[in-house]
Amino acid sequence: MIENKISQRAKNIKPSSTLAVNKKAAELVAAGEKIINLSVGEPDFDTPDFIKQAAIRALNEGFTKYTDSSGIKQLRQAICDKFKKDNNLDYQVEQIIVSCGAKHSLFNVLLAICDQDDEIIVPAPYWVSYPEMIKLAGGKCVVCKYKEDFKMDIEHLKSIITRKTKAIILNSPSNPTGIVYSEKELIEIAEIACKYGIIVISDEVYEKLVYGGLKHISIASLGEEIKKLTIVVNGVSKTYAMTGWRIGYLAAEMPVAKAIANIQSQTTSNPTSFAQKAALTAITADQSFIKPMIEEFEKRRNFIINNLSPKIHYCKPDGAFYVLLKIGNMTSGQLAQKLLEEEKLATVPGDDFGAEGFVRISFATSMTNLEETVKRLNNFAERNV
């Protein structure tokens, strides 16, 4: 029997619940149900045309072969310039590794730093893929509890650090809560990381999607000591509506960057050649073209938080495009199921994010859908709270 041959490593991995809900919602829509799909984790905007044209040009010019395994020099230089301009971070080109999406960058990082049973701290509520990637890399996921404001409980963080703690994954702005850590909070986290010599894997993919005049701060920019301990991960998926292009990148101290470059060279090799050219065009363009998308997300976020019933308990997002919410006293699974059956809303159960009782909705959908969504959620709250 072939199923007996599947590795324990593979058997230990749960499928991504966000992708599973997406699939279920698509099936119901195909069967004629009027479902509003709130499970998506990508901007509902098309990739801007001038970025597509750059890829088409690259194809027409025959840029279709292997590239430098860590990414083309021009793109890595552009990423260095971006780090300097946006985050006040100085890196050499050799410290930048371009991969097939930030997800791939994160997995490369974990493969490069995890020995068997090394502990990686993941503050809840967390992105669903972190615990599974840690397991795949042989590490152990240790969850840090959250406070009422959905930010990490620093006292709990201090109490779970052991000799085996290798790293903490910081995700600001966060998926699934949209919380954004302030400079003061980041300094506190940086001090703990420096005190115990813990690596900070800083997932900054939602960097540009911040609202209410907030500015994203990279923890790596808070001083030389924390910069040396930080691996910054970012990508083009969310900022430029380029999820399908699969380009992400990271910046790390030389020994880590070298280890990751080796892993990538023996596994996937380079990220897609012409997608790199498209990413280069996106990153080096005048960035004002992303403003309308950010403004639209902010408008939608404001609409939701201004219109949700007080009976709904939710985390006000300062960034990203999600709202984590809770209605009544159900488990996440029950709530998601009832919302799908009774209100035709496809949401993602929060238990996979380490937030039992909650579901996540995405506002990467039209205002028309969101107006209807809020109406249905409020009706549901009326009946269930």
Ligand SMILES: Cc1ncc(COP(=O)(O)O)c(C=O)c1O
């Ligand atoms: C927190 C977080 N990190 C990383 C990623 C991966 O992004 P990419 O498309 O670059 O792989 C996602 C995508 O949903 C995400 O939500």
